[in-house]
Amino acid sequence: MIIGSGAGGGFAALNLAASGQKVLLVERGPDPYDPRPDSSGRPFKHVIDQERYLHNGSPRKLFMGHGVGGSTSIYGAVLLRPRREDFEPGRHLGRWLESEDGEWPVTYDEMLPYFERVEDHFGMAPFNPGDVGSGGLESLAPVNRRLVQRWRDQGYNPGILPLAINRSTCIRCADCPGYVCPTEARGSTRQAIIQQSRTMDNFSLWTGCEVQSIDRHRPVITVKKAGQKDLVEVRADRVILSAGAINSAALLLRSGFGDDYPMLGRCFMYHAGAVVFGLFRQRTNGGHSFIKQLGLEEFYFGTRDFPHKLGIVQSLPTPRAATTAIRNHLYLMMATVEDLPRPENRVEIGRDGRKKVFHQFHSYDMERSFHCKKILTRLMRDAGAIRAFAASARMNKTHVGHQVGTARFGTSPRTSVLDRWCRPHGMEHLHVLDGSFLPTSMGASPALTIMANALRVTDHIIQN
Ligand SMILES: Cc1cc2nc3c(=O)[nH]c(=O)nc-3n(C[C@H](O)[C@H](O)[C@H](O)COP(=O)(O)OP(=O)(O)OC[C@H]3O[C@@H](n4cnc5c(N)ncnc54)[C@H](O)[C@@H]3O)c2cc1C
Known part of the structure; x- marks a missing residue:
């Protein structure tokens, strides 16, 4: 079961479903290609999250995706590999970091084949x-x-x-990020998710379903379906959480994980x-x-x-x-x-x-x-x-588009929340695969690394 269909959740779903595993993808937003325009008259505008968060004490809407594809349905599609040195933040930021703080438990070389797989998926070359x-x-x-x-x-x-944009179908409009691409030339996780949900028997997509809580001891979630009063309880073998760095941390905190993981929700970066x-x-x-x-x-x-x-x-x-x-x-x-x-x-x-x-x-x-x-x-x-x-x-x-870091992975439970396979330390049935896992924000935009990491971890799940 996967929560959230953005960069991390989308690639996790694609990899697991392609390996034959049964996948349920639960997304709180709609399919952004729902042809009904919103009240502004502009088609597709409603895919931006409309919730008001208390941001530094003031209620504000935060600029992030909401719907199938998550923020990849409205992102700029610049898929940059981080630099090798980004995986060793102490080399450049050491004076400002405490020891073990921000240490990456994986190397650039371990991630490299997964960067290549995502680039192949979108038919693009690195910068x-x-x-x-x-x-x-x-x-x-x-x-x-x-x-x-x-x-x-x-x-x-x-x-x-390096743009995940199909040049033959791109109409070269001036307003690219922030809006759903009218021709779908801009590559998101949405296209493959919709295709798989239509063609694969082992893949189900629920839209308009907001996950309210995750059980701390079992792979069980509660879901609120749009327009319904009662919550639905869903069980699976494993839960993959990928609701974005802000919402994943919020969901885990609301579910009581904060008691065991003091770093949960902390080190938010963008x-x-x-x-x-x-x-x-x-x-x-x-x-x-x-x-x-x-x-x-x-x-x-x-x-x-x-x-x-x-x-x-x-x-x-x-x-x-x-x-x-x-x-x-x-x-x-x-x-x-x-x-x-x-x-x-x-x-x-x-x-x-x-x-x-x-x-x-x-x-x-x-x-x-x-x-x-x-x-x-x-x-x-x-x-x-x-x-x-x-x-x-x-x-x-x-503009928190590059939000990362609220459940950072690492080797020490003192300074991190997740282990190298993005499971909360000591836990087997839950993985967090959105931008939360990043211990440092890197000098490049995060989508490629989030997508590649989702492939890395789901490969591990498939092999084991
Ligand atoms: C305008 C804009 C431009 C950007 N441009 C770039 C760029 O050019 N290059 C780049 O690398 N990055 C870019 N980014 C950032 C990039 O899109 C994100 O880093 C990436 O999509 C994050 O992936 P994610 O899996 O963490 O979360 P998201 O892609 O945001 O997906 C989270 C999903 O979870 C869903 N969700 C949340 N809560 C729940 C819940 N309780 N129950 C069910 N579902 C839930 C959300 O609706 C959403 O679909 C941009 C972002 C924005 C907003």
Whole structure:
């Protein structure tokens, strides 16, 4: 039985079902391709989670997926491999971490075959700095051709982002992440889940079913089906929890796991990013077409004058809030800054049963985010922008898309919740396979690692 159909739950379901195991996938949201538009009139908008969480004390909606495919139904589809050094956070963040804190119980080499399997699934190649793809510069949007040439002249090494997007069906619209892809060119876990639920006898999908609790001693869950008053109890051989880092921690805490696992809900991370908007005299066409194609890796471990770990830098789509005329002259770049795991950043359940999220970036995160703003601003100016406006991580706290870390895996029950197979220490029948397991947030976006880890653990389940 699998709870949640996003990056982790989706790949766990696919692997287990393909091996012949009987799988029930329980998802609280709808299928995002339900053709009924929501009250805003925009099709598919309702796949964003509508719940109000108490975020640093204020009730807020948090920006995350809700429905078959989870956040992969609305994500940007940039599937980046982390760097080998991300698996040894002490090398770069050691001064800020306690011993054993954030230690990874698996190596990069153990994960590598699973990164490759996910990339094969989506028919894509990993990021390769300097490489703009088999089609060469001509295959890039005109603005990106110009930027690549200018950046190369200045000694930078831009490459094409590894996008899980089918180029032959992509209509290159300007609004990619945040919305369900109208042609399904953007690869999510939703496509394969729906296909398997229609074609495989051993695979069942329940949508509109919210799991309310997980038994601490047996693989038994209680589920609330939409429109029904009574809870349903479901039993299985094993439970795989993959409801996203915030909701998995909340569900486990509500089910009483917090007594045995003091780190549960703690070390919530979601990257201390930085964004820069470059305004160009020449058209970028950011209001009309898909221009999110480029990434740079050379700042991953900082710069000569600032030797601190930062992360990957990549382009973004232009924001819908601006008019098309302005968007057509804008270009956006974002840095994914690895934020520190801090126990005080946490998910909790209030006495009234409400989900609470507390988060404050460390001053060292803010310092690195600030430095990234300077790097991105320089990149924009070097690319010919007439103006560059920077925003840091502190600006948008509800964009928790990269949420990870609330049930980190590790070797020590003192500093972690899960063992190397993502089971709560000492437990056999439960695995947590969403972004919660990550002990550190890495310098790259998390979806590929979450998907690969789900394959790694479910392979182990199948073999044993
Ligand atoms: C707008 C946006 C853009 C992003 N772009 C990128 C990107 O380009 N590259 C990248 O690597 N990452 C990106 N991410 C992040 C990426 O999508 C997530 O890291 C990844 O999907 C997380 O996978 P998960 O399995 O942890 O959770 P999710 O994919 O969020 O899935 C959790 C699922 O559990 C369901 N659920 C929750 N509670 C319950 C319950 N009680 N009962 C039943 N079901 C439940 C939810 O409805 C959801 O479907 C983006 C995220 C967002 C929001």
